[in-house]
Amino acid sequence: MDDVTQLLALHTAGDKSALDRLLPLVYEELRRLARAYLSRERDGHTLQPTALVHEAYMRLIGQQTVDWSNRAQFLGVAASMMRRVLVNYAEARNAARRDSSGVLPDPGAAAVSDRQMVDILTLDQALSRLKDVDPRQMQIVELRYFAGLSIEETAEALNLSVATVKREWAVARLWVRRELAGSPAG
Structure with a gap:
């Protein structure tokens, strides 16, 4: 086990100081x-990487029900928290301006040009619908796209075979691509 995994295990066992280390x-x-994340956002985004890390970390340490098992899982949850922070930020910006918010490239990079951009709120809505259809595929998208985990790391984090992750990732990318193509912002 690496140091991160050991500290996560200590935290799960009740050692509150493990998160500080x-x-x-x-x-x-x-x-x-x-x-x-922020490189995929619109130009002139006012949220800085340090602020995003701190906000996500505060949400991470507030998680009471997570049974931390390894670094890959931790990074996956961190990526999910960052996504939530950005979605909340975009929603607040939309409410204030009644305008569209930041953009994020389509996660189906193999199927769609990297230049095609998608509104982060539209992407979040598509991922919420994917969660309703197949929660595991949504987790795979979060880990692969948002946390940047490899197929192998994703398989480890979700306790799945590499072949299953490859298959589910391919299906999820196509599903998200289809959803985004059918949305007004897509």
Whole structure:
């Protein structure tokens, strides 16, 4: 086990100080995730990577029911938290301006040009619908696209075979692509 996994296990076992020791070990990875997220956002986005990391981390440490098992799972949950922060930010911006918000590339990169952009709120709605249809596929999209995990890391985080993740990832990408193509912003 690496240090991150050991600290997550200690936290799950009740050691509250484990999270304080965890942050320095994962901070640069979380900043990398935040920079990747924000690089996909509209130009002039006012949220900075450090603020996104801090907001997501505060939400992470507030999780009471997560049974942390490994680094990949932690990064997947962190990516999900960052997505929620950005969605909340976009919703607040929309409410204030009654205008469309930031953009994010389509996760079906193999099926759609990287230049095609999708409103983050539209993407979030598509992923919410995917969760209703197939929660595991939605988790795979979050881990692969948002956390940047490899097929192997995703399989480990979800306790699935590599073949299953490959198959589900292919189906989920096509499903999301179809949903986005049918949306007004897509």
